[in-house]
Amino acid sequence: MDWSTAAPAVSAAFLASLVEVVEAFTIILAVATLRSWRPALIGTFAALAVLALVVIILGPLLDRVPLHLLQLIVGILLLLFGLGWLRKASLRAAGVIALHDEDAIFQKKQAQFNQEAAQSESSQDWIAGITAFKAVLLEGLEVVFIVIAVGAGRGLLWPAAGGALAASLVVLAIGAMVHKPLSKVPENTLKFGVGVMLSAFGVFWTGEGLGIPWPGADLALLYFAAIFLTTGLLTAWLARTPKPEATA
Amino acid sequence: MSIFLQVLKDLVGMFMADARMTTAILALVALVALLINKAVVAPLTGGWILLAGCVLLLIASALSAAVKSRK
Numbered sequence: 679m680d681w682s683t684a685a686p687a688v689s690a691a692f693l694a695s696l697v698e699v700v701e702a703f704t705i706i707l708a709v710a711t712l713r714s715w716r717p718a719l720i721g722t723f724a725a726l727a728v729l730a731l732v733v734i735i736l737g738p739l740l741d742r743v744p745l746h747l748l749q750l751i752v753g754i755l756l757l758l759f760g761l762g763w764l765r766k767a768s769l770r771a772a773g774v775i776a777l778h779d780e781d782a783i784f785q786k787k788q789a790q791f792n793q794e795a796a797q798s799e800s801s802q803d804w805i806a807g808i809t810a811f812k813a814v815l816l817e818g819l820e821v822v823f824i825v826i827a828v829g830a831g832r833g834l835l836w837p838a839a840g841g842a843l844a845a846s847l848v849v850l851a852i853g854a855m856v857h858k859p860l861s862k863v864p865e866n867t868l869k870f871g872v873g874v875m876l877s878a879f880g881v882f883w884t885g886e887g888l889g890i891p892w893p894g895a896d897l898a899l900l901y902f903a904a905i906f907l908t909t910g911l912l913t914a915w916l917a918r919t920p921k922p923e924a925t926a
Numbered sequence: 927m928s929i930f931l932q933v934l935k936d937l938v939g940m941f942m943a944d945a946r947m948t949t950a951i952l953a954l955v956a957l958v959a960l961l962i963n964k965a966v967v968a969p970l971t972g973g974w975i976l977l978a979g980c981v982l983l984l985i986a987s988a989l990s991a992a993v994k995s996r997k
Contacts, residue, residue, distance in 0.1 A: 755941060757951050761980060762943030765988050774992045812929055816936050823940075877984075881977050888959055890973035902977065909981045916985070917992035 683896045684837045686903075687828040690875040691841035694824045697868050698817040699849040701783075705813035707853070708787040713806035721810030729818040740830055749831045750887025753880055756827050760876025767870035768910050772917035777866050821846075824876070831883050832896075874910055878902035947987040954979040 710718035740748065769775045787809070794805050821842050829838030881902050885892055892898035942948045954976065962972040 754952070754955055757955070757980060758941040758943075758948055761947065761951065761984050762941070765947065765984055765991070766943060768984075768988050769991055772988075772992060774995050808929060812933060816933050819933070819937055820940060877980065881973075881980055884955055885973045885976060888962055888969070888972065888976075890962070890969045890976075892973060893970070905977065905981065906984075909984055913985050913988045917988055 683832055684834055686875065686879075686896075686899050687832070687834045687838045688841040690828045690872065690879065691825050691838040692845045693868055694872045694876065695821045695842035695845035696849065697865060697872060698820050698824075699846050700865060702813050702817035703849055703853050704784050705787050706810050707858070708784050709791065709806045709810045712788050712791055713802055717803040717806035718810045721807035721812075722814045724807070725811045725814035725818060728815055729822060732819070733822060740826065740835075745831075746887050746889070748887075749883045752827045752830060753883030753885070753887050755823070756876050756880030757884060758880075759823070759827075760873055760878075760880045762873075763869055764873030764877050764906060764910050765913075767866060767873050768913040769917060770866050771870065771910075771914035774917050827876070827883075828879055831886065870910060874903055874906045877906045944987055944991070946990075947983060950983050950987075951980070954983065 706718050706722055709721070743751075766775065770777050791805065791809060794809075825835065825838045825842050829835040878899050882892065882899050894901075958972045958976045958979070961967045961975065962969050967975070
């Protein structure tokens, strides 16, 4: 394996998964604190089983898709996903939308859970399990997409999956030690960085899918990332600048 | 079943942070594909158009959201 090719894919998968796993962990912890670990873990493992099923069913299909078509589809999805993240991260950096706050999300999820439990006739364990299930399934599907997106185009699925697994283990290990929402993780900065990398991958794969011979081949990812980083920072700066007030 | 529908809805939302930006990105990719396919521009030129288009769309979409938020 050539690390100059694999490193961007592995690091993008690691950082993006770190963000997703932190978000899932916050919700699992909210459920476990309010109810108990049993329904939280049952919901989590049920979602992981569904995710494994999705990977087992869809994984082999990827080999059947022609490479250029796969690169084009993945590239377009990455552009939509990556530019969306970068847009949101720039707006957050500019103070236009509120920063992502794991403590606030933890409180909100607990309040939501209490409300659902009060309104529903279902048992609280069931609601707790379903809440954890949905969170892990959704964040997990995002991780699966990111791993496929950054790894499939160059046969780097396993290294990218390794990056995602490492991120999950890091979050679980830290989470088990501190036992509270990981609010110290610089999630907004991470999202900015991940948005930059995914957008760079998006342009790269879309171009490869359209048969564009990028100068420098895989090295093009680096200058695309530099361009998107500069654009993201510039956008945040421009969005922060208030419009001049009209004078009477 | 409603759980899976909800997850599906959230997943679609993942790729459609802003409907206008999503439409514009898809239109940009279609335009570049057409330009390259009809040999109007060289493939690499098409690549630069794609990159520049993405950069401009990002700036325009974020600034439009910023202006809206101030109103």
